[in-house]
Amino acid sequence: MSRRVCIAGGATTPFGYPMHITPEAMIANCVVETQHDIPDFHLRDIQFMVYSHFSVHFGKQLCPEWIVHDHLGLVGVPHFRVENGGNTGGSALYAAFLAVKSGMFDVVGVAGWETMDNVTQSQGSEFIALASDTRYEALAGGIYPIYYAAMAYKFMKEHDLREEDFALAAIKNRNYAVDNPKSQWYRGEYRKYKRDLTVEDVMKSRLISYPLKRYDCCLMSRGGAFALVTTEEWAKKHSDGKYVVIDGAGLSSCTIRAGDRLAFPGWTERYGEGYPDMTEFAACRSSGEMAYKMAGIDFKRAYKEIDVAEIHDAFSSSEVQIYKALYWCDKENIKEFLRERRTFMEGDLPVNPGGGLMGFGHPVGATGIMSAIEAYYQLTDQIPKKHFSSKTYVRDAQTALVNSHAGTGTSISNFILRRP
Amino acid sequence: MVEDKRLHKIPDEPVEYPDKHSNDFRGEVKEWGFHFCGYDWDPAEEQFKIYLHYDQLYYWKLAEISKMARGFLDGELWGTQCPKCGDKFFPPRVNCWNLDCELEKTEWVRLKPEGHVHTFTIAGWSGKSSLKRLPFVLAYVVIDGCKTAVANELRGLDPWDAEFGMPVKVVWAPKEQRRGAITDFWFEPADGWKPSPMTPEKERIKELCQPVYEWVKTLK
Numbered sequence: 096m097s098r099r100v101c102i103a104g105g106a107t108t109p110f111g112y113p114m115h116i117t118p119e120a121m122i123a124n125c126v127v128e129t130q131h132d133i134p135d136f137h138l139r140d141i142q143f144m145v146y147s148h149f150s151v152h153f154g155k156q157l158c159p160e161w162i163v164h165d166h167l168g169l170v171g172v173p174h175f176r177v178e179n180g181g182n183t184g185g186s187a188l189y190a191a192f193l194a195v196k197s198g199m200f201d202v203v204g205v206a207g208w209e210t211m212d213n214v215t216q217s218q219g220s221e222f223i224a225l226a227s228d229t230r231y232e233a234l235a236g237g238i239y240p241i242y243y244a245a246m247a248y249k250f251m252k253e254h255d256l257r258e259e260d261f262a263l264a265a266i267k268n269r270n271y272a273v274d275n276p277k278s279q280w281y282r283g284e285y286r287k288y289k290r291d292l293t294v295e296d297v298m299k300s301r302l303i304s305y306p307l308k309r310y311d312c313c314l315m316s317r318g319g320a321f322a323l324v325t326t327e328e329w330a331k332k333h334s335d336g337k338y339v340v341i342d343g344a345g346l347s348s349c350t351i352r353a354g355d356r357l358a359f360p361g362w363t364e365r366y367g368e369g370y371p372d373m374t375e376f377a378a379c380r381s382s383g384e385m386a387y388k389m390a391g392i393d394f395k396r397a398y399k400e401i402d403v404a405e406i407h408d409a410f411s412s413s414e415v416q417i418y419k420a421l422y423w424c425d426k427e428n429i430k431e432f433l434r435e436r437r438t439f440m441e442g443d444l445p446v447n448p449g450g451g452l453m454g455f456g457h458p459v460g461a462t463g464i465m466s467a468i469e470a471y472y473q474l475t476d477q478i479p480k481k482h483f484s485s486k487t488y489v490r491d492a493q494t495a496l497v498n499s500h501a502g503t504g505t506s507i508s509n510f511i512l513r514r515p
Numbered sequence: 516m517v518e519d520k521r522l523h524k525i526p527d528e529p530v531e532y533p534d535k536h537s538n539d540f541r542g543e544v545k546e547w548g549f550h551f552c553g554y555d556w557d558p559a560e561e562q563f564k565i566y567l568h569y570d571q572l573y574y575w576k577l578a579e580i581s582k583m584a585r586g587f588l589d590g591e592l593w594g595t596q597c598p599k600c601g602d603k604f605f606p607p608r609v610n611c612w613n614l615d616c617e618l619e620k621t622e623w624v625r626l627k628p629e630g631h632v633h634t635f636t637i638a639g640w641s642g643k644s645s646l647k648r649l650p651f652v653l654a655y656v657v658i659d660g661c662k663t664a665v666a667n668e669l670r671g672l673d674p675w676d677a678e679f680g681m682p683v684k685v686v687w688a689p690k691e692q693r694r695g696a697i698t699d700f701w702f703e704p705a706d707g708w709k710p711s712p713m714t715p716e717k718e719r720i721k722e723l724c725q726p727v728y729e730w731v732k733t734l735k
């Protein structure tokens with residue numbers, strides 16, 4: 096296990112709903128942008144392609160990765176697609192990490208996208224709900240925001256939080272997205288506001304499912320992303336000064352139905368009775384532990400060691416729940432942690448300066464890769480070039496955490512990236 | 516074939532299904548397969564958009580959980596229980612989840628149609644097919660001592676009156692409307708339960724619900 100695996104480059108498309116560009120053109124654009132950053136990179140370098148795409152329902156196209164792959168000219172190069180719900184991007188990155196770590200390949204491309212603007216928002220919600228147990232939850236009228244709201248409401252009660260505490264994450268990520276020219280918030284609804292969003296705006300937005308309102312929820316999007324995962328030898332030679340090392344990688348799993356985790360034996364034996372219940376993401380905690388261990392980070396000190404994080408804020412509440420699952424705060428200090436704005440740019444662990452899912456957008460198959468690329472830009476000092484300004488640039492960051500999250504917390508990955 | 520009592524039996528083909536109700540609730544739904552409805556063209560941006568409709572009938576065979584669906588039709592709630600460790604499940608699991616039980620096959624048990632709310636939410640938005648019944652309460656209910664909670668609608672109260680831990684009962688749809696699905700029943704407050712007085716939080720939820728009621732009225 097001595098081989099070090101790196102992210103040597105990558106790019107995202109703008110995200111939008113609707114947006115007019117095909118999946119193959121999205122990935123081609125990402126490759127071209129990557130070549131601008133690392134001119135040495137040629138498509139001939141790619142030895143293996145991992146595609147990241149969630150729902151074939153949106154395109155009414157099975158195996159859409161086959162279209163992208165031959166469009167890129169890569170016939171003969173081995174490929175497959177990873178599909179793992181909202182954690183599809185993180186899982187594809189994980190697969191690429193394994194492929195390089197194992198010694199099988201030196202240069203692996205990870206390409207992801209989603210085309211959710213092919214259907215209406217309510218139809219899109221129903222498509223995504225097909226990733227819940229359709230025999231029970233989806234039929235009962237549930238869609239993901241409803242399941243998350245039921246989890247968030249109990250979490251809110253048990254931690255004595257208010258709706259306003261969740262709203263902080265919602266405004267933070269959207270307002271940071273304004274500094275990001277590719278973000279869906281900036282390219283879309285921000286044009287109406289032309290000002291920072293406030294907690295009051297969130298409180299006044301329409302009810303989605305209590306305690307979540309419209310601005311507590313992420314965006315449905317079209318968008319694509321690409322990452323180049325390589326050996327350190329390749330990265331040093333072709334992308335010197337512009338690569339990061341994946342020092343930790345964790346992937347874990349939980350139940351598909353949130354109601355099945357009140358007393359699941361597999362969790363009870365790891366964390367004791369009554370965990371995670373419907374309030375915490377056990378797969379986030381356990382994959383976080385794996386990543387921390389691999390990177391030599393003491394769980395209790397994780398908050399001090401991580402300088403910037405891009406995490407899966409599908410909902411403002413889930414961002415908060417992730418803080419706790421990753422050991423950044425606990426039941427006792429969570430309220431202060433939130434109200435002191437510790438995860439804002441001026442705090443000690445800025446979270447989602449790229450805008451996150453609520454600000455940048457959530458084209459599912461591209462999302463986890465987007466998060467990794469934003470973290471990669473931070474650690475390689477490319478933010479001032481990629482964003483409008485340095486407002487969302489975490490200077491001198493050495494260590495970043497990337498989190499990707501699926502289902503009701505059903506599959507979650509965490510990565511620790513470091514400067515070489 | 517390996518002999519092991521944990522193995523699920525697969526019926527010999529064909530299964531005849533002599534009691535047929537395949538179109539009882541079909542309404543106007545048709546299978547089109549691929550159907551190109553039309554297109555749009557933007558000459559300035561040179562953008563072309565196609566309107567594709569695609570629909571298909573699925574045949575979900577419930578197989579070893581068929582007893583649950585039959586129970587729904589008959590107004591009976593059936594869960595499963597592991598004979599080794601005693602864990603009881605609804606929704607039913609056909610093998611035990613406990614790794615030490617080594618995939619022990621569970622047994623069907625009739626559940627008392629009552630439970631308590633583990634957590635809940637008041638939905639103001641949902642999937643396309645559920646918009647007209649907004650706002651509704653979706654509750655995760657632990658039924659009759661199960662180790663799991665099941666999500667279903669909680670009716671028979673104003674949405675803002677729902678409470679954590681409140682006792683609920685299972686209420687069945689009229690027999691002729693049941694179709695062997697989870698929507699054949701919902702939850703209602705247990706007999707004798709009374710809502711608590713209004714609180715600022717309940718007022719807040721009520722206020723959030725008002726525009727949802729108004730919006731639903733505008734739906735065709």
Ligand SMILES: [Zn+2]
Pocket residue numbers: 597598599600601602611612613616619
């Ligand atoms: Zn058992």
